Amino acid sequence: MAYKLGIIGTNWITKQFVQAAHESGQYALTAVYSRHEDTGQQFAQTFNVDAVYTDLESFYTSGINVVYIASPNSVHFEQVKAAISHDIHVIVEKSAFSNPTEYAAILELLHDHPAVRLFEAARHIQQANFKIIEQKVAKMEKISGATFVYEKYSSRFDDYLAGNEPNVLSRRFSAGALTDLGVYPIYAAIKLFGAPKQSHYFATPLRNGADGRGIAILRYNDFDVTIEFGKGSNSHLTSEILGRRDTLVIGDIAEVLNVTYYDDGSTAHQLSQEPLSNPMIAEVVKFADMMTNPNETVEAYQELLTLSRTVNQVLFDLRQDAGIVFPADEQ
Ligand SMILES: NC(=O)c1ccc[n+]([C@@H]2O[C@H](COP(=O)([O-])OP(=O)(O)OC[C@H]3O[C@@H](n4cnc5c(N)ncnc54)[C@H](OP(=O)(O)O)[C@@H]3O)[C@@H](O)[C@H]2O)c1
Incomplete structure (x- = not known):
């Protein structure tokens, strides 16, 4: 079953991500968040999706199980926090968070939501x-x-x-x-x-x-x-x-x-x-595997998270x- 994918940020990189996600066969875009209805609609039409949200809470309660976040770096923190609080897996663009204080708060939240996976999209x-x-x-x-x-x-x-x-x-x-x-x-x-x-x-x-x-x-x-x-x-x-x-x-x-x-x-x-x-195919496949097989991939996931935190x-x-x-x- 494909993951129900929501996206935040409607610039070109998000299109490339959704194309990779669809090509992998493991994700289906179901919801688009944008600050502006018309920008969201324009993006959604490219992928024949109806669900466009300008309110983050409605977006996160729309039934998605993974969100790709490609907004400016400084807004990742609040958007990721809200996603984890709703038990939604997160793929956040690099650079994931502004500083180690933000990262520590996210790790604490992840501790309370152990089923959630957080990935920084370091595609290369x-x-x-x-x-x-x-x-x-x-x-x-x-x-x-x-x-x-x-x-x-x-x-x-x-x-x-x-x-x-x-x-x-x-x-x-x-x-x-x-x-x-x-x-x-x-x-x-x-x-x-x-x-x-x-x-x-x-x-x-x-x-x-x-x-x-x-x-x-x-x-x-x-x-x-x-x-x-x-x-x-x-x-x-x-x-x-x-x-x-x-x-x-x-x-x-x-x-x-x-x-x-x-x-x-x-x-x-x-x-x-x-x-x-x-160039985003390899990461979307890897992340889907880690979400689908959390027990078998726990070590590799922890390694990725440690790498992201060290960066x-x-x-x-x-x-x-x-x-x-x-x-x-x-x-
Ligand atoms: N992996 C890669 O190859 C790659 C390539 C490029 C960028 N990136 C990463 O992707 C992220 C976005 O980069 P970008 O250059 O696309 O950024 P951007 O153009 O400044 O913003 C991206 C999107 O975020 C929303 N946005 C813009 N300003 C905002 C604000 N003040 N508050 C909240 N949302 C805002 C907009 O979507 P709406 O108008 O629809 O809300 C916009 O389309 C960054 O973390 C960047 O490092 C990665």
């Missing part, structure tokens, strides 16, 4: 090419360091240059380059190498105090991971993980498209597979290091 770490990276890293004799790059000119940057403050470049929405793009390579680093023992962030601030780009350094016992990301320029650098003489080169750390291993003799071995047409803590530590405060930190 579920993709087949990321599993290939993990397997290769496990076999590399020595890790000397890594550099991950994710820097893309955002369509919203035009708006910023025009004098406005788009959500995604605003501290008010717990956003900026770190929580919007940096979160992908940081997720990748922590999934591959664990929690860093120290972290530093050299941020380039925008006029509103949010970070437009920056360089983060995650320090491990005997190597560092340098992470470069930004929303106001385009980088064409690849990402790489350094062995001793060998190197793993990753075409795009967020899309995980090309993975090439250069062995000790610098011979190139193409490891990556052709990615699936929709949240590292994002916070990095912001502290750079002196970036979100209004959500002061509540």
